[in-house]
Amino acid sequence: MENISKVWLGPLPADSPYVKPFRMYYVQNGKEKNWDLLKVHDSVAIILYNTSSKKLVLVRQFRPAVYHGIITSEQGNFDNVDLKAFPPSLGVTLELCAGIVDKSKSWQEIAREEVLEECGYDVALERIEEVMVYRSGVGSSGAKQAMYYCEVTEADRATVGGGVEDEIIDVVELPLDEARRMIQKGAHNNSPPSCLMGLMWFFANKAPANV
């Protein structure tokens, strides 16, 4: 899926629409302190369960930040990457369907659109149930993410999904026993904490007893 042929790094342009770095200053207990942080978009993530197939619907995609993190954990900072030593498949993740909040629509509507764009299911707004809201990246961004739950059936399928514009996203139907293994033994597929937490919430609150 990733088909990546060259990787290199450059400085962050000041007009990045996705990441803005700051140094925040504050006085605590009478002492001046500072913290280096990033402003990034808030986001939504959706736990999708297909009740026809009795499988969870997740997405696979190449994540540059994960790939970068894997390489730097292994060998420190880099300029160019040896793609043989670090195949880009290392940076592929298995995640909940998700989207950034970058338009003036309700968060639930943005979640509804992501379910359609990424996974191909066209569902009414009322079927998207809020699960919880939390802050991620507490040391770096403190970005807000709202998690939702939505049940879909084959009747809701409108497209094959896969994202919009340049996005390259694979839709994955995950059997419940595999999902259970991910939260019992740890995931080997770079799944972020939000995905693992979403799976745990699903098993604690929604999973059918007999599957």
Ligand SMILES: O=c1ccn([C@@H]2O[C@H](COP(=O)(O)OP(=O)(O)O[C@H]3O[C@H](CO)[C@@H](O)[C@H](O)[C@H]3O)[C@@H](O)[C@H]2O)c(=O)[nH]1
């Ligand atoms: O430098 C960038 C960053 C984003 N995008 C595009 O912006 C969109 C969304 O970006 P991304 O940050 O990957 O959003 P999500 O996939 O919605 O990821 C959200 O949901 C994830 C899973 O919960 C969280 O890990 C992320 O922090 C949170 O942004 C996609 O079309 C990307 O292609 C770029 O083109 N360039």
